[in-house]
Amino acid sequence: MPLPHEYPRWTPEEKRLLRELYATAPVAELVARLKRPIAAIYQHAKTLGLHGTRKWRHPSEFPQEVLDQVRALHAEGHSDAAIARRLGRPEFRRSVSHIRKEKLGLPVNDRALAEGRRRAIESQRKTLGIRHGGDLRSVSFRRYARECGWPEDLPPRAVQILNVLAEHGPQTKLDLARAIGMPTDVIGSNGSLKLLHGSRGSRLMRGHGTYTGLLVARGLVVQTHRSVGPGNGRRQGVGRLPSVFVLTPAAITARETIRGSQQRGERGREAAVHGADTRPGPGGHAGPRRPGGVGRAAQGGGEEGARRAGRRGDRAEAGRAGKGR
Structure with missing residues (x-):
């Protein structure tokens, strides 16, 4: 459709029709009868002094x-x-x-x-691809795990634990609980601290009582035990230190794989957006086009151009030396 300024001038018949219909006719009728966009109709009505005369405005x-x-x-x-x-x-x-x-x-x-x-x-559900409002939580959990580079079916607390281990290395349960902001002062029935406990009935927990237990069962984390020696013979210092949790090689490999696929997807989307700028360049090599369409030859010819320039300089130097003799 042409722009308002691209339409022909208003004829006397069109002006008469506009004066006759503008006050009472619906917008659709004005557009159909005058064959002009509503913006042009409103503008010309203002020029004719009809602005504010339409019925039902108040x-x-x-x-x-x-x-x-x-x-x-x-x-x-x-x-x-x-x-x-x-x-x-x-x-x-x-x-x-x-x-x-x-x-x-x-x-x-x-x-x-x-x-x-x-x-x-209903429109939001269709946009997000979910069945009901309860799926919003699952969608956010999966997105968070995917953005961090871990498997999507992990609960957020487990993802946080993996992030801490990946960034800071081996950690105890107490260190992990403090790092992700979980309670560290809950005492269990046996008198020990209850750390990193989750909801056993949760679908994401898969029947495990702690997040570290879930990660160990999934093969993403390994639990190592530390102990001290017999001490000075009077059994002073004998016992076990808190266990330490470490990422497994499988977890590191899985994260690298997920991150690699994400980067490839991002590059593919960028290539789709900038497809016109990634056409094959000189020599058939695909890549970004140089500004202004300048190719290798126009930029000096690369190594071959440098060699030619060197030979020309040598010949010029020899000529000047001959003239001096």
Whole structure:
């Protein structure tokens, strides 16, 4: 469709038709009859002094039959926007809201609000690819694990533990609990600290009581035990130190694989966006085009150009030496 300034000049017949229809005709009728965009129609109406003359611009201009229709449509459960569309004036939604509230004294339609919320939620579910609102949590968990480079079916606390181990190396349970902000002062029935405990009934926990237990069972973390020797013969210092948790080679390899696939996906998306800039260059090598279409030869020819320049310099130097003799 041409731009407003690209349309031909208004003819006297079109101006007469605009003066006749502008006050009462719907927007769709104006566009259909005049064969011009609504922006051009509004602009020329302002030029002709018709601005502000359209009916129903103010709620007080609504005739009584329209008020009756608003009341009837509201009783059927329609929203203000739906009522405006039913009246053939979708641009007057705010006027319909004012009529409904101030002139008719009607409340907001609860059924319309509920229907609007339902449609909005349904649209969000389709956009996110989920079945119901409860899946939002699972989607966020999977996204967080994927962004950190770990398997998507891990709970967030387990992902945090893996991040700490990858960044700081071997850690005890107490160190891990402090690093990820979990409680460190809960005492169990046996008198020991309860650290890194999760919900055993959670689907992501797979029946494990602690996050470290889940990671050990998945082969992502290994638990190493430390102990001290017999001491000075009187059994002083004999015992075990807290266990230390370390990432397994399999976990490191899995993370590198996931990160590599993510980087390849990002490069593929960038290549798709900038496809026009990655056409084969000189010599058939694919790569970014040089600014201004300058190729290797135009930039000096590379090593071959340097050798040629050197030979020319040698010949010039020999010529100057001969003239000196």
